[in-house]
Amino acid sequence: MNVSCPHCQVRLSIHPSQAGSVVACPKCAGKFQLPIPTAYTGHSNPGSMHSVPNEVQAFASKKVAAGVCGTLLGAFGVHKFILGMNTSGAIMLAVSIFGACLYVPTFAMMIIGLIEGIIYISKPDEDFYQTYAIQKKEWF
Ligand SMILES: [Zn+2]
Structure with a gap:
């Protein structure tokens, strides 16, 4: 130079x-x-221009809601209904209601919801979208 x-x-x-x-x-x-x-000062950072596709953002916006519902209301499958997993959500709800007299099934659903809620929240948006919107993983 x-x-x-x-x-x-x-x-x-x-x-x-x-x-x-x-x-x-x-x-x-x-x-x-x-x-x-x-070029050496790092003012132009092309990585910051990286934009997340709208679809990912829209789905990821449910992440916190689903995560919180999972940790608090996991036994009722609320977090799964939020993410459109109606079948597994209904299973959790049914097991919790019909198992309530035995305590253990409801407690188990609570634990599953809690773990799933934590998994949802800890996942990065892109990863969350891939796992639950594309692969449609119903459990954990
Ligand atoms: Zn000189």
Whole structure:
């Protein structure tokens, strides 16, 4: 890269690794700081331009609601109805209602809901969409 000395305006060829460091001009011996090329400062970050598809965003917006319902109301399968898993949601609800007199089945559904809720919340949006919208994974 080429820079010009701010003191005597002579054109100097410098190595890119010297960018940002203070050098002495070989002609007039004046000291000056070499400019830092914009490519090295990290101002342009193409990764920040990455946009999540609307479909993923729409589905991922249910993630927290489903996760919270799973942890709090897991036994009733509410979190599964939110995500459109009506069959497994109905199974959880039925087991909880009909198993309520025995306590254990309802308790088991509560635990499953709790674990599923935590899994939902801890998954990244893209991953959550892949697992529950594309693969339609019904349990865990
Ligand atoms: Zn100079």
